[in-house]
Amino acid sequence: xxxxxxxxxxxxxxxxxxxxxxxxxxxxxxxxxxxxxxxxxxxxxxxxxxxxxxxxxxxxxxxxxxxxxxxxxxxxxxxxxxxxxxxxxxxxxxxxxxxxxxxxxxxxxxxxxxxxxxxxxxxxxxxxxxxxxxxxxxxxxxxxxxxxxxxxxxxxxxxxxxxxxxxxxxxxxxxxxxxxxxxxxxxxxxxxxxxxxxxxxxxxxxxxxxxxxxxxxxxxxxxxxxxxxxxxxxxxxxxxxxxxxxxxxxxxxxxxxxxxxxxxxxxxxxxxxxxxxxxxxxxxxxxxxxxxxxxxxxxxxxxxxxxxxxxxxxxxxxxxxxxxxxxxx
Amino acid sequence: xxxxxxxxxxxxxxxxxxxxxxxxxxxxxxxxxxxxxxxxxxxxxxxxxxxxxxxxxxxxxxxxxxxxxxxxxxxxxxxxxxxxxxxxxxxxxxxxxxxxxxxxxxxxxxxxxxxxxxxxxxxxxxxxxxxxxxxxxxxxxxxxxxxxxxxxxxxxxxxxxxxxxxxxxxxxxxxxxxxxxxxxxxxxxxxxxxxxxxxxxxxxxxxxxxxxxxxxxxxxxxxxxxxxxxxxxxxxxxxxxxxxxxxxxxxxxxxxxxxxxxxxxxxxxxxxxxxxxxxxxxxxxxxxxxxxxxxxxxxxxxxxxxxxxxxxxxxxxxxxxxxxxxxxxxxxxxxxxxxxxxxxxxxxxxxxxxxxxxxxxxxxxxxxxxxxxxxxxxxxxxxxxxxxxxxxxxxxxxxxxxxxxxxxxxxxxxxxxxxxxxxxxxxxxxxxxxxx
Numbered sequence: 001x002x003x004x005x006x007x008x009x010x011x012x013x014x015x016x017x018x019x020x021x022x023x024x025x026x027x028x029x030x031x032x033x034x035x036x037x038x039x040x041x042x043x044x045x046x047x048x049x050x051x052x053x054x055x056x057x058x059x060x061x062x063x064x065x066x067x068x069x070x071x072x073x074x075x076x077x078x079x080x081x082x083x084x085x086x087x088x089x090x091x092x093x094x095x096x097x098x099x100x101x102x103x104x105x106x107x108x109x110x111x112x113x114x115x116x117x118x119x120x121x122x123x124x125x126x127x128x129x130x131x132x133x134x135x136x137x138x139x140x141x142x143x144x145x146x147x148x149x150x151x152x153x154x155x156x157x158x159x160x161x162x163x164x165x166x167x168x169x170x171x172x173x174x175x176x177x178x179x180x181x182x183x184x185x186x187x188x189x190x191x192x193x194x195x196x197x198x199x200x201x202x203x204x205x206x207x208x209x210x211x212x213x214x215x216x217x218x219x220x221x222x223x224x225x226x227x228x229x230x231x232x233x234x235x236x237x238x239x240x241x242x243x244x245x246x247x248x249x250x251x252x253x254x255x256x257x258x259x260x261x262x263x264x265x266x267x268x269x270x271x272x273x274x275x276x277x278x279x280x281x282x283x284x285x286x287x288x289x290x291x292x293x294x295x296x297x298x299x300x301x302x303x304x305x306x307x308x309x310x311x312x313x314x315x316x317x318x319x320x321x322x323x324x325x326x327x328x329x
Numbered sequence: 330x331x332x333x334x335x336x337x338x339x340x341x342x343x344x345x346x347x348x349x350x351x352x353x354x355x356x357x358x359x360x361x362x363x364x365x366x367x368x369x370x371x372x373x374x375x376x377x378x379x380x381x382x383x384x385x386x387x388x389x390x391x392x393x394x395x396x397x398x399x400x401x402x403x404x405x406x407x408x409x410x411x412x413x414x415x416x417x418x419x420x421x422x423x424x425x426x427x428x429x430x431x432x433x434x435x436x437x438x439x440x441x442x443x444x445x446x447x448x449x450x451x452x453x454x455x456x457x458x459x460x461x462x463x464x465x466x467x468x469x470x471x472x473x474x475x476x477x478x479x480x481x482x483x484x485x486x487x488x489x490x491x492x493x494x495x496x497x498x499x500x501x502x503x504x505x506x507x508x509x510x511x512x513x514x515x516x517x518x519x520x521x522x523x524x525x526x527x528x529x530x531x532x533x534x535x536x537x538x539x540x541x542x543x544x545x546x547x548x549x550x551x552x553x554x555x556x557x558x559x560x561x562x563x564x565x566x567x568x569x570x571x572x573x574x575x576x577x578x579x580x581x582x583x584x585x586x587x588x589x590x591x592x593x594x595x596x597x598x599x600x601x602x603x604x605x606x607x608x609x610x611x612x613x614x615x616x617x618x619x620x621x622x623x624x625x626x627x628x629x630x631x632x633x634x635x636x637x638x639x640x641x642x643x644x645x646x647x648x649x650x651x652x653x654x655x656x657x658x659x660x661x662x663x664x665x666x667x668x669x670x671x672x673x674x675x676x677x678x679x680x681x682x683x684x685x686x687x688x689x690x691x692x693x694x695x696x697x698x699x700x701x702x703x704x705x706x707x708x709x710x711x712x713x714x715x716x717x718x719x720x721x722x723x724x725x726x727x728x729x730x731x732x733x734x735x736x737x738x739x740x741x742x743x744x745x746x747x748x749x750x751x752x753x754x755x756x757x758x759x760x761x762x763x764x765x
Binding site: 019020038040059060061079080104105123147194196197198199225227228255257274275276299300318 | 408417626629631636637640
């Protein structure tokens with residue numbers, strides 16, 4: 001296990017794709033990273049040497065990715081509504097199966113704690129659960145009144161969380177799919193009446209390794225959503241009672257939006273800010289309202305993933321680069 | 330430009346319908362004769378009067394997509410290209426014509442529509458672009474030109490309907506009181522409605538009895554007449570007209586009330602402000618209003634373009650497709666021109682925060698009904714939508730086409746204070762290929 005020091009965050013690799021990047025995920029072994037791009041393709045990058053292999057199977061952008069727990073499969077969700085299972089470790093990754101899973105965009109795909117299930121959510125406002133190994137649909141239920149932006153499985157293996165445009169976060173019991181409670185993330189919803197704009201949403205959800213805290217990321221102060229005037233906002237909830245424990249804000253990021261949040265450990269959570277203020281990695285703890293450390297990235301970032309064991313952070317950038325940062329000296 | 334009129338005959342009632350006046354006096358001959366006298370403000374030039382009589386049933390409705398609708402997320406998708414974005418193209422009711430998947434209901438009405446995919450207006454400023462699209466001219470300090478709504482009201486409207494000829498429906502009813510009519514005079518300025526609500530203050534307070542109300546207006550008219558014998562001008566006429574029009578409008582207040590429609594009709598248009606605006610628009614057109622502008626706001630999506638277009642275009646699709654189908658089923662589309670325009674389109678390039686910026690060099694306008702070809706796509710852009718490659722048209726051409734499509738000879742001129750002013754930019758011309 002590498003000794004983490006997030007204050008020493010620095011870019012260790014960067015590789016260029018053929019189109020602006022959208023999303024990225026690091027494999028469980030940290031040997032590879034997959035990104036997606038505006039040309040509807042996926043790129044598999046070998047982290048050791050940057051070797052790239054293209055994956056073609058979607059007819060639209062891909063915003064949602066997750067690896068199976070074993071790392072031999074990648075599941076991608078496209079804006080055309082298609083879920084694709086990839087044999088990701090093959091020299092030329094093949095499609096294991098493709099499922100027309102949603103009407104419209106898939107915005108979130110996550111693997112369950114035990115790896116047996118995949119959840120997908122999107123603009124059709126339906127939560128769907130799938131068997132990881134067969135792609136069989138296990139269950140689906142209309143879950144939100146507005147577009148569902150994000151999902152996360154709780155480490156206890158018994159609960160699923162989903163977040164929507166309005167900032168509503170639903171906690172579902174996996175055994176009977178009942179709604180346990182909702183968390184109020186309404187400050188992440190930034191409607192603008194003058195622009196007749198619905199904006200914001202729970203762009204990303206994460207849960208601390210202990211399961212004691214829930215994090216919801218996005219934006220607030222959307223005084224001019226069309227002009228990208230808004231600021232990053234990270235909400236920290238207690239899992240035990242669903243109470244909002246802290247709203248983490250940031251100074252000097254006037255066009256910022258948190259595209260993804262991920263727990264580093266029980267003490268530290270990281271989020272990536274994109275938007276008109278560029279790309280910034282932010283690190284928060286439970287005691288401070290504002291981030292205790294920020295690391296500027298060379299270009300605007302749109303997604304992030306972390307491999308805690310190897311101390312690596314991957315970021316997908318508008319300038320077509322996938323960047324790998326090290327959280328160590 | 331002054332609006333003071335020179336009433337040579339001293340007795341022409343400006344409130345009298347121009348059409349009725351021309352009809353009663355034998356049409357073109359006397360109408361033309363009146364022009365030679367310098368007559369009233371903004372009369373038709375020679376040869377136009379008969380044309381005016383023949384076109385009287387036509388209406389125009391403009392959907393003004395404020396902020397700049399993305400052509401790539403609507404009428405001219407470029408899926409799977411560098412500029413295409415995440416949305417796919419879908420087939421329509423016209424084989425070979427595809428539009429963005431955000432418009433599934435509209436796609437089923439494509440056989441009524443005519444896409445103009447080669448619009449190049451070369452103006453990326455909101456205000457200037459809007460001016461150009463609504464007046465058919467570039468903005469210049471030297472002259473103010475009337476907006477299409479004012480021109481339509483003048484050329485098409487029958488005042489006997491008791492309703493204004495030029496109505497703009499906006500969310501909340503904001504705006505208005507501008508000089509949209511320019512030299513046509515304030516009589517042809519718009520009345521702004523707030524969504525599906527009747528004009529403000531158009532109901533008689535219960536505390537005023539009908540008899541008292543009638544006496545008040547009788548007194549006003551007497552004082553007016555006395556004043557006008559010596560100080561008559563286009564402005565005073567406009568004031569008088571406004572009062573009389575307001576009275577008529579109060580009597581026809583129910584026209585603006587969408588609750589008079591069946592619940593099924595209301596449901597059909599969708600539970601949105603735009604849906605209710607469309608229903609109001611249909612009621613206004615049915616009752617003789619010549620020009621209605623519906624505004625859908627806002628599309629100025631420099632940031633998060635795709636999320637916003639999902640919301641906005643999705644709402645538009647339901648209301649617009651229903652409106653087109655409704656007009657068609659009622660037989661109104663034959664005499665109603667529907668236009669969907671913006672001040673410009675949006676950049677094919679996708680910026681760093683998933684936005685699209687202003688782009689006027691290659692974008693789209695849509696028309697339907699009246700004398701416009703059905704189920705057609707005119708003009709073309711290149712593979713990435715950055716340039717027009719065929720059928721290029723501009724705001725001037727579109728303005729001519731709107732007028733021609735409702736039977737107005739756009740090459741004619743109006744006489745204003747003795748000056749002949751072309752109704753549309755003489756440097757442009759109708760898009761003949763889309764007119765039938």
